[in-house]
Amino acid sequence: MTTNKLQKNDIFKIFKLSRMHPEEEKVNKLIEEFNSILELAEKLNEVDTKNIDATSHVHGATNIFREDKRSDFTAKEKILSIMPENSGTYIKVPIVIEQE
Amino acid sequence: MDYEAVIGLETHVQLNTLSKIFCSAGTTFGEDPNNLIDPLTFGLPGALPVVNKRVIDSAILLGLGLNCQIRKFNRFARKHYFYPDLPKGYQISQSDEPICEHGRVTIEDNGTSRTIGITRIHMEEDAGKSIHDARTNSSLVDLNRAGVPLLEIVSQPDIRNAVEAGLYLKVIRQIVRWLGISDGNMEEGSLRCDANISLRPVGQLKFGTRAEIKNINSFKYVEKAIEYEIARQLKILKEGGTVIQETRLFNSETETTHEMRGKEGAADYRYFADPDLPPVVIEESWIQKIRQTMPVLPSEKKLELINTHKLTEYDAEVLTTEREFSDYFDAVFKVCKDAKLSCNWITSELFGALKKLHIDFSNNPISSEVLGELIKLIKEEVISGKMAKTIFEILIENPSKKIQEIIKEKGLKLISDPEEIRVLVNEVFKNNADNLKKFLDGNNKLHGFFVGQVLKLSAGNAKPELVNQIITEELKKIK
Amino acid sequence: MFINKSIKELRKGIKQKDFSKKEIADFYLSRIKKFNNLNAFSHIHPINEKDLNNSDISSDTLSGIPVALKDNILSRNNPATACSKILDGFIAPYDATVTSKLKSSGAILIGNNNMDEFAMGSSSENSSLGNVLNPWDLNKVPGGSSGGGAAAVAARLIPVALGTDTGGSVRQPASFCGIVGLKPTYGRNSRYGVIAYASSLDQVGVMTNSVEDCALVSEIIAGFDPLDSTSVDVPIPNFSSTLGKDIKGLRIGIPKEYFIKELNTEIDTSIRTALSELEKLGATLVEISLPHTEYAVATYYIIAPAEAASNLSRYDGIRYGKRSKDTEDLFDLYCKTRTEGFGTEVKRRILIGTYVLSEGYFDAYYIKAQKVRTLVANDFKEVFENQCDIIACPTAPTTAFNLGEKCNDPISMYLNDIFTIPTNLAGLPAMSIPCGFDSNNMPIGLQLIGKAWDEETIFKTAYLYEQTHDWHKRIPKGFE
Incomplete structure (x- = not known):
């Protein structure tokens, strides 16, 4: 891992990937903060992690399952009542350009 | 290129x-x-x-x-x-x-x-x-x-x-x-x-x-x-x-x-x-536990049908398109012990009838035991194939009916005693003296006519192969 | 009249009809109203009068005890917004498992506490509802992210508050406000119905004025939940029954990496005094080393934002919560909603998290951090296997800082979690308890870290230590 100094373009790309609009006047400050956070992160380069497993789950529990049983949620109407825009029980959104 | x-x-x-x-x-x-x-x-x-x-x-x-x-x-x-x-x-x-x-x-x-x-x-x-x-x-x-x-x-x-x-x-x-x-x-x-x-x-x-x-x-x-x-x-x-x-x-x-x-x-x-x-x-x-629940796969089942049961490639293919077909075949075979007949009855009579009546196979009214039993009766020469078809047609409309019941009601009983048939053959000869003469003069086409007449006289119950055979025997005697 | 009454005393009073559940609730509700300048609450729940108009207390329950929930813990038919604009108007259609456990033990859910938006922060200044004040000094922060709950418990606006702790969010505000706060072993409490920040680190924790109250509530909310597959099916110990047992021969590890130059000297002195008290109680002090401590903050600030960026993807304006008006198309709807809905710190962490997960950087940052996480956890494993039964150290390197002091310096804010983060990375239980005041009369917290699933040793030790002083009984000036 080399020191990755982030540029404006990189930030814009991350904004887009995160589905947020960059606020032009704040971008320079953000880049600065971002780079200092990454600098902090790069401290980890000092640590030798050869042959060390990555921890994705902190306790060793495995195989927690549920049986294949259906049970209907009792407050469906409550969920449907909080949709910001709807058409009947459908959620309404601006048209999706193309179905993937 | x-x-x-x-x-x-x-x-x-x-x-x-x-x-x-x-x-x-x-x-x-x-x-x-x-x-x-x-x-x-x-x-x-x-x-x-x-x-x-x-x-x-x-x-x-x-x-x-x-x-x-x-x-x-x-x-x-x-x-x-x-x-x-x-x-x-x-x-x-x-x-x-x-x-x-x-x-x-x-x-x-x-x-x-x-x-x-x-x-x-x-x-x-x-x-x-x-x-x-x-x-x-x-x-x-x-x-x-x-x-x-x-x-x-x-x-x-x-x-x-x-x-x-x-x-x-x-x-x-x-x-x-x-x-x-x-x-x-x-x-x-x-x-x-x-x-x-x-x-x-x-x-x-x-x-x-x-x-x-x-x-x-x-x-x-x-x-x-x-x-x-x-x-x-x-x-x-x-x-x-x-x-x-x-x-x-x-x-x-x-x-x-x-x-x-x-x-x-x-x-x-x-x-x-x-x-x-x-x-x-x-x-x-x-994995072992799952393996034990796993059915024989269609490709293996197909080979088994061809090699063990001597079915044709085509028949084996048809029977293995769905597991329920193959399971049904196995169950029918278990009762009647005749692979070829089981296959024919499933793929032509049963599939044909279901298709005609727009019934999905999953709602098939004929249980494997009943079809197996029907085929067994054919094999044991208790009924003829034609009779079986009659019974089958009744069963598909009234699945709760018993085969024996239908046999009784319709008086379906295969005549496979040669002497009984010989009597029928001679009666037909007697009633059709003209044709018998033509036949004896060499009109071989009339053989079929006599078979038909005998079967008709027996109300369809005489075993056709036997009728065939006895007509030939009786003609030889007359000659 | 109810101030500094323990849960047990309140229960006894209800039973003997010295006072009623309604009187208790009204007392706290009036205090919440009176001291709303602290901005410690985000929402007050409507209370079913039926729950108050009875003196029924089945033993071992919280019958009639007022409890507040952090605004990221769902309770059915009440708002839960994690103090974010993006969840404006969101009414929870279901109860979190910890909420239903409190309800069935008879607790009276009074309201929700203010917090840092989505639990991201160490000062409770990142809230859509404005910052929370520290009752010990209204110019200082209460710590965060469970700052509303900590301030409310310290100011005696509520006897019990549930918080969440991802990198210290229960313990650091407990330390800043002079109260008791426990983060249990990861997997001890269900996270179902708790608005996720960083799933592999989040745990619900209890904040109270005393160790005994903390034990009583902690054992009620604990346990495996079939709805949370990261909760673990281990027996729920009876925490309160360990209180009063002696600690003779207990080996207390003192990690040298926690006594660094950044540590405020007054805190250093207080902690050392507390350690000698523990020694007097029969414990042995052992110097230990947790060599990867200095990498914990960096590790945390990769893992937590990555999980956060992912967890917060669902706030998109499509199905519930805020949806921005006048958007050009679907893409703009997403972006505008999220830009307007999230605050600065949340956006910052979403961006960092998205970056460290993105193609080309994933291994270098995220996987690297997960490997260092293993080493941080191994440090603890080793000392617990060979050298000590419990670890004692400061909860935070400073006492509560001034409002606004660290707002423009995220790194310095992040470093305030330096002593609390390692236990989240290792999934271990840890508690902050009051151990004195600095010269500005701001509380100092002692942190006790236990082995996985061994909250009992923490409770036992904390309780005995608590009996040696009266810091936990002190009430901030103006809130008597």
Whole structure:
């Protein structure tokens, strides 16, 4: 891992990937903060992690399952009542350009 | 220059579990929009996934069915993209740790068989569905399907043409139905497929640039889409152009593919192990347990029918298209012990009758015991084949009726005593003196006439072979 | 009249009809109203009178005890917004498992506490509802992210508050406000119905004025939950029954990496005094080393934002919560909703998290951090296997800082979690308890870290230590 100094373009790309609009006047400050956070992160380069497993789950529990049983949620109407825009029980959104 | 196509299929199989992969909401098709929702399906804050064990069992079963290696240490991964029918902003899937790998499946085309490699099978959740209304410039989202379990089967790029692709997909459908893990219904979307297609000069090892075709939702369209895409790429290459790597959509109305709009740049799915779901460890004992529940696969069953039961390749093929056919055959055979008759009665009489009456095989009114018994009576010469058909026709209308009852009511009894038949033959000769004379003068065509007359006189109960034989004997005597 | 009454005393009073449940609730509700300048609450729940108009107390329950929930813990039919604009108007259609456990033990859910938006922060200044004040000094922060709950418990606006702790969010505000706060072992409590920040680190924790109250509530909310597959099916110990047991021969590890130059000297002195008290109680002090401590903050600020960026993807304006008006198309709807809905710190962490998960950086940052996480956890494993039974150290390197002091310096804010983060990375239980005041009369917290699933030793030790002083009984000036 080399020191990755982030540029404006990189930030814009991350904004887009995160589905947020960059606020032009704040971008320079953000880049600065971002780079200092990454600098902090790069401290980890000092640590030798050869042959060390990555921890994705902190306790060793495995195989927690549920049986294949259906049970209907009792407050469906409550969920449907909080949709910001709807058409009947459908959620309404601006048209999706193309179905993937 | 000659080109060959290199095709790989990604097949999504929807599992037939009662509840979703990570929550207990139902999975039934055709419900009212957003009726199968709960906190997780709706992506509510605080909702957490818990794995449906049957999904793991099904994945292991399919892995064994497609000769895969089963991974011991499995994790689910989050695949991120924003889409209205993806309620959490990520799909829970598997990335570089799929549950099954390194499998293969055999397809057969007019007697030649080819092996298609299976790269991987992984578990994931389905997305919801949207309907688009250009008039109001809006889309309507239904999350009923969101969270329904899927197995994605990725083939090696071993497929070479549209026909093979169709055959491959049919085998996959046959196996998932055979194993009982999915209904494989393409119309309802429980079987869907994307195709990766590229062309390369014959003899070249390196793959050409591929296009991914999405939205293929019927067997017919798989072949159409691939044929169109091969032709499209061939035209580009012949004109000296280059194929670009892209995702294309198949349009079933025009039967063409087109570039997908609204897709900006290469996707970056940012996969990482889902911290909400502890790892799934599959020990050998679990695999063994599943293996014990696994039925004989259709390809093996077919060989068994040909080799052990001496059925024709065609008959064996028909009986193994569905596991219920094959199971039914086994059960009928167990009663009557005659493979050929069992096969004929199932594939012609039974299938024919069901088709005529628009009855699905799953609602077949004739139990395997009854059909087996009927065939047994033919074999034991208690009834004739013709009588059996009469009985069968009555049974299919009145499945609760007993065979013996019908025999009694209709007075169906095979006459197989030669002396009894000899009396009938002589009576017919006596009543048809003219024809007998012509016959004796050498008109051999009249043999059939006499057989018919004897059968008629016996009300159809005389055993035809015996009638034949005795007529010949009696004629010899007269001569 | 109810101030500094323990849960047990309140229960006894209800039973003997010295006072009623309604009187208790009204007392606290009036204090919440009176001291709303602290901005410690985000929402007051409507209370079912039926729950108050009875003196029924089945033993071992919280019958009639007022409890507040952090605004990221769902309770059915009440708002839960994690103090984010993006969840404006969101009414929870279901109860978190910890909420239903409190309800069935008879607790009276009074309201939700203000917090840092989505639990991201160490000062409770990142809230859509404005910052929370520290009752010990209204110019200082209460710590965060469970600052509303900590301030409310310290100011005696509520006897019990549930918080969440991802990198210290229960313990650091407990330390800043002079109260008791426990983060249990990861997997001890269900996270179902708790708005996720970083799933592999988040745990619900209890904040109270005394160790005994903390034990009583902690044992009620603990336990395996079939709806949370990261909760673990281990027996739920009876925490309160360990209180009063002696600690003779207990080996207390003192990690040298926690006594660094950044540590405020007054805190250093207080902690050392507390350690000698523990020694007097029969414990042995052992110097230990946790060599990867200095990498914990960097590790945390990769893992937590990555998980957060993912967890917060669902706030998209499509199905619930805020949806921005006047958007051009679907893409703009997503972006505008999220840009307007999230605050600065949340956006910052989403961006960092998205970056470290993105193609080309994933292994270098995220996987690297997960590997260092293993080493941080191994440090603890080793000392617990060979050298000590419990670890004692400061909860935070400073006492409460001034409002606004660190707002423009995220790194210095992040470093305030330096002593609390390692236990989240290792999934271990840890508690902050009051151990004195600095010269500005701001509380200091002692942190006790236990082995996995061994909250009992923490409770036992904390309780005995608590009996040696009266810091936990002190009430901030103006709130008597």
